[in-house]
Amino acid sequence: MSSHETAAADNDRATAPGQLTGAAIIVALVSAVSGMLYGYDTGIISGALLQITKDFGIEESWKQVIAASILLGAVIGALTCSYLSEKRGRKGTLLMLAVVFVVGALWCAVAPNPFVLSLGRLVLGFAVGGATQTAPMYVAELAPPKYRGRLVLCFQIAIGVGIVIATIVGATEHIPWRWSIGAAAVPAAIMLVLLLRLPESPRWLVKNDRGDDARDVLERVRPSGYDVDGELAEMEELTRKEQTAKTRGWPGLREAWVRPALILGCGIAIFTQLSGIEMIIYYSPTILTDNGFSESVALEVSVALGVSYLVAQLVGLSIIDKVGRRRLTLIMIPGAAVSLFVLGTLFVTGNSGRDSVPFIIACLVVFMLFNAGGLQLMGWLTGSETYPLAVRPAGTAVQSAALWGTNLLITLTLLTLISGIGVGPAMWLYGLFNVAAWLFVYFRMPDLTGRSLEEIESKLSDGKFRPADFAR
Template identity: 85%
Template sequence: MKSSESVPSESVPSETAEDQRSEPGQLTGAVVIVALVSAISGMLYGYDTGIISGALLQITEDFSIAELWKQVIAASILLGAVIGALTCSYLSDKRGRKGTLVLLAVIFAVGALWCAVSPNPILLSLGRLVLGFAVGGATQTAPMYVAELAPPKYRGRLVLCFQIAIGVGIVIATIVGASEAIGWRWSIGAAAVPAALMLALMLRLPESPRWLVKNGDNDAARAVLERVRPSGYDLDRELNETAELARAERTASTRGWSGLREAWVRPALILGCGIAIFTQLSGIEMIIYYAPTILTDNGFDTSVALQVSVALGVTYLVAQLVGLSIIDRVGRRRLTLLMIPGAAVSLFALGLLFVTGNSGRESMPLIIGCLVVFMLFNAGGLQLMGWLTGSETYPLAVRPAGTAVQSAALWGTNLFITLTLLSLITAIGVGPSMWLYGLFNVAAWVFVYFRMPDLTGRSLEEIETKLADGKFRPADFAR
């Protein structure tokens, strides 16, 4: 049971038919620009993490490094992401969502230029650590910023623009890597350009109205809503809901990091961190980071391996676009449950090819087919949920802390996988490693089935009310 000082269930009304009629029927230009900035930060995430896949082949030759340094260079951005996610929780709460994103845009640019001029693997790893800080901070802050500015009707699709942009960044990175005509320094340093654009746009955007209300500036919050909502929209209803919730939370025991320990908040934390961990254990980063390395180690030509990497990046993007177009009709929970089995089966089939010795050039179509099918089902299902759950699941008073823990869980799992995957493959082989990740997908399906309610179309306030009432199981959100 939650504390008697926690948010009372009647403090936030759920959406009624009248409420839904007052939702904006169209998006304003300001909200579209907010989504665009979030998309740029997502693209930088996808590009900065994905570019190492092809660049690592050039870096290995330039620096004459072995397997250990390959893993360190690839993983250093992930360690930085853990630090960035945890640090930016504090910054987004104290400086605001906008101020934090402005700082991250600067760090994105500095980190990209640092990596581009690094003379040795040590400084390159440190530069990627700096880049990782921006990546982790953006994944913690950008989806939350969009979710707090977007109307409920469009929140899912706008937050998922961040996820789609990750796919765009990955595709661009794989194309650049496959060209083999661009040196790795230029390809990594080029990320400074979109970072500068992100900074220019962020300086023109407003602060989150929910953050402003939380900090007692209702007049500024109203001004923001007037800017980001169409004419005729019921601003008073949204402001009153947010203000009432903020007042209750200021006097509640459930606040900040300590609030995450409250029993009534725990289901949100379990869901958010569980989804974050399974998005990584499902095998997506294994394929993105190391597909060219795995393929070349098993006899594929470098050019073929890089072309496969491009195909996987394009598949990732297409799957996410399709998922984005249907998610509000199919529902988050149902889509995820439908897609995970396909990813699991493809990994089991891929593992079987390697275990039975059918991993040579004659089996190239089957291997590529398994990789593409995995990417299709994984990117179009479970990956869509990674950032969306964090942006809409946590109560306002603990949202920065909750999203920080979720981001840290995601990046920590990613870091562990990246640091150990090549060693794991050396120890047990490619086939058994694929089977292991296939089993992780089975576990992910079980977790989603029992733990993930369908939050499609629910306002942030309604979600919080359900959580406060102890009704956060899938059956509690059935329509």
């Protein structure tokens, strides 16, 4: 089957009759729960740190370790689960991760000291990193083409929902931090129960010579009247191409023609973190209280930032295909940079007192809107679009590790950096990172909007992966 025939077949199935099956809806729920756990488990530490600091009597170094331990676990989880999802299956890996989510949440809830708490956060991080690697892939391989985009979208939107819930819980100062962190075990248990009702990925079954099982799965998750035979034949053809490709797996990432995709994916992942998003999510209450703000005000600001993140993501995702990935990112980054430069100036000039509270909050919210609605959308999207089929699992694993690794570095050093140079200069530094991100996008990121995966791979193999090569 040629690429044109494949595209035509995809289009026919995208307009096939029928509604979503119950299994497909449960797939979307699993994606949503895993995304929400990612947002909640990473965001809950923002408000909880204020209580943890009092309970354990810790200083900045321990605060950074507690906040960052989940990120180290995420790096390990992303790399490990790339291997596990290929060897043990997508569903099997997600079942394991659901159990780890439950264990990690309960572990943190009963931790008697900061060391044990950090180890529990490390365990949670493994689940978070593994979920970001496995859940979107599982959903994409089970979802009907007509609904694939919307179902995969559940994961990204749910991250924002998890962050909002975490900030609201954190702002409710009457909820002890042990309860707020341990509560994540409930949705994780729900995720585990939902997964027990779901089948394995048909794509993984085909790759493991279980074509009959793959057919049974497709008949279960596709509506009546759907061309199951055609989709199964496509899976078998793509599997043959992947298994016979000269460039495949982890060794394939070293190929010169793949390198531009790897540079783009990892570069975007790194700049999503250097832009300052995690600094704001994790440490905004700590930064504000350390500079004279009351805890209640700091936590209310955290809620406003969480809501801004979710709203910006919803708006950005609704317009990204109309505006274009590259154009939207180039438009939004300057707004985030300017807000950080203004915020830094307020602190450097001593205008960070009570009279300046509205301006500081406005800068934080504006930053969140421009950052979450632009650059943050690209962090996970580029991995699903840029890598050739035969190296896609390895490429997305490296990209996830780059994202979480940068996040880890920032989280481990931010409070120390602020103690050394001050809040204002730190904000300026992250503003400069946004300038660098804009330059990177301008010179390295082509606009992949509306391009098929086959067309993107063809451009890559022809050595035409610069922005000018994709100009319409």
